[in-house]
Amino acid sequence: MNPIVNPIASAQRTIRLELEAVDALLKRIDDGFVRACELIMARSGRVVVLGMGKSGHIGNKIAATLASTGTPAFFVHPAEASHGDMGMITADDVVIALSNSGNTAEIVTLLPLIKRLGIPLISITGNPESALAQAAVVNLDSSVPQEACPLNLAPTSSTTVSLVLGDALAIALLEQRGFTAEDFAFSHPGGALGRRLLLKVENVMHHGDALPKVLRGTSLREALAEMSRQGLGMTVVLEAHGRLAGIFTDGDLRRALDRNIDVRNAMIDDVMTVHGKTIGPDMLAAEALKIMDDHKISALVVVDGDDRPIGALHIHDLTRAGVF
Template sequence: MNQTRDLIDSAQRTIRLELEAVQELLPRINADFIKACELILSCKGRVVVVGMGKSGHIGNKIAATLASTGTTAFFVHPAEASHGDMGMITRDDIVLALSNSGSTAEIVTLLPLIKRLGIRLISMTGNPDSPLAKAAEVNLDARVSQEACPLNLAPTSSTTASLVLGDALAIALLEARGFTAEDFAFSHPGGALGRRLLLKVENVMHAGDALPRVNRGTSLRDALLEMTQKGLGMTVVLEADGRLAGIFTDGDLRRTLDKGIDVRQASIDEVMTPHGKTARAEMLAAEALKIMEDHKINALVVVDEQDRPVGALNMHDLLRAGVM
């Protein structure tokens, strides 16, 4: 029981210390942070992130986050940079160097070459008086009062603070660039995220002969036959000029039966939902899903600029496409 309590106390202490480290960052989002953003926004090349050890792992993640949110970036291992990889960095690039101590030998070794090439340098350190911070055009202060490690040795709070500061930088740049969800999708074309953000209604809707449709005045019985043939659980109802008059779904059928209406005698006009919610073919499928969820419906009619039905889709279509 004591061991259990000790484990819980240790975990909670770690979380508290790391929360405090993140809180300490708030007043440091200042003129230095703004200058770092401005340097990156004006950069004609890429952001090259460097870091050793745990700072390298954090730097790798920061580079990946920047790259996926509109800022071209990649990670270079500083030790490899000293043995040829420095050739990957051009004069148009900007270097973002991470080091908690600010005196990591592998990074300090690169400073003369960075200066000689005229490459602009942003540092992220835990020591604003360190060689790296002093060599940089601007230093982002990521110092922490205490590591979560009880020995105050293993990088814990410091790496969390650097990661959060990197995220703050990436998101500030994203918003400054006006980066959109569609831009984000083009950086993530694979997997569920890409499908959700790139797929359009026209890619999943049933169109042409697959679209169930009947005209106003059609008997409910004939409308049900059309629904059965097309297998979508709904049919659109058309005005004489081809515009959308309404929609009739399986849910409408249940409500019709609850009212005791004779399905053999009724007209579709009596039982359809007038017009109903619609989507456009060029709309993102994720937007169509939101319409369905907001209005608690399972099917949408897709219409053109003249309000003429050109397709239909339901929740099952979005589920199969991986949008939900």
Template sequence: MTNARDLIQSAQCTIRLEIEAVEGLLAHIDADFVRACEMILESQGRVVVVGMGKSGHIGKKIAATLASTGTPAFFVHPAEASHGDMGMITSADIILALSNSGTTSEIVTLLPLIKRLGIKLISLTGNPESTLAKAADVRLNARVEKEACPLNLAPTSSTTAALVMGDALAVALLDARGFTAEDFAFSHPGGALGRRLLLKVEHVMHTQAELPQVARGTPLRDSLMEMTRKGLGMTAIVEPDGRLAGIFTDGDLRRTLDRDVDLRQAVIDEVMTVHGKTVRPEMLAAEALKIMEDNKIGALIVVDENDRPIGAFNLQDLLRAGVM
């Protein structure tokens, strides 16, 4: 019966072998890798990734990573390509073909057609002397010494190496294109990352009649009523000329109670936080969240270029918007 130690040792052996396979790739980031990057950067078409079996699964991930980092790409199943899907590929495209052996029949079958159409071909194989590699315009070498599988049969180290080589290619192209975090967000608009990178303060703030504010000299009890009506747990205090004088929050109220202030007689000037932290409407909501976290505050006033309050929001607004 297999014991826990055997299972742990087997898992650790697998991880060590795959680490060695990945480290071995460093020697293969060479002139061919540079040519592959240059070819893709100069192309007016897409990168079409093909692969069978486990290489196909890796190819789908590589295509997805390329597409989300600024390099238009998609995956085509090589068997389907022989039955009509070659029509999806144009002469302006570049084919990235994955096959550890370099002899996968479904891919080799496509080689004459690829050549006839004049489509550029990049191979990603574990055998640089294989049929696929020799037919390619550029060869990416992802050779591994052995699979992590104890039978040296199941694709393990080889698929990990291919995946990492694909990531290296995608990131090198990302850097070369000057791809930014905002560019990334535009390709992920529905995800949490997209919301964090695209949503601005102006999209979440409460404005006009929803903005809690009182003038200097307002009795504290009236200021508390304004806070209650607007429901943001705070109010802005403004100067006679409309500029921000201060802010009063639920936290300030607790501190006021600790000071034993007479709530019926006090005016807001006596207990407010002078000016306080503010943000501009064009700031990213994620940046505003960091300000709130760093300063341990639950709400912020939004001001214009003249330091006049134009909006306000709290942590609940950011939570509802999916920023946190």
């Protein structure tokens, strides 16, 4: 390690140069950017992103961001496109090609094929006079005065600017499409947001034989035995006709003991919470969690349209499902 080099000064210089490059980009967001958005919105196919080397890595990220924000997109390696992967691109698509020089051989080779298919081409390049920029319907200028690399060789500032341009495109398109948080969740069903926005009460509630239940008039002893069998720390209390009479939880048991009630001889009617808070099976699990938080309770009864209990939901069920 060269003892003369100050790592902090080097890092600050890199960040400063990249900030300046991105700041300069603000002035270049013009009618060309609007035209690029219009081209993408007008196509019924996908956005196909091309890029070699470091531009390819950035292109992969741009394609992924577009796809997750409502614009179907995928990345194609230009070298592979010349050996069969051009078959992945259809006449309904639009191509975004990234190349800082604008003269990357593997991309230039594809330009006549893209033109022959009549596919609109959007270029992201730092050279507006390049073969790529000249072939494009729209060129988004990603030029930088210098790379953050002190040798001015390694793609650094230029790749940052290209990435920011891709993000700007994705978000502009997201807003034009009216893409919502729920739409985002459908693209991320395995993530925390997906669980919060897609998971419903019916997906996690205890139902059927797993629903602890006793009839009004049952002894507290029998109710406690039912709670122990099901292991939910609660039981539903039913009217004779099957509608909800109340709920009894561990919390109700503690309150009964505080009131010096003889739990050996008490009836469930004397200690239950009458009716209690209820939810429907179609409610989002995240909404159920909010109800629990707002009312400082750990369990909810799930009822149908006739107020008949069909399930029970405990806060532990939401914890296991990752709804937090």
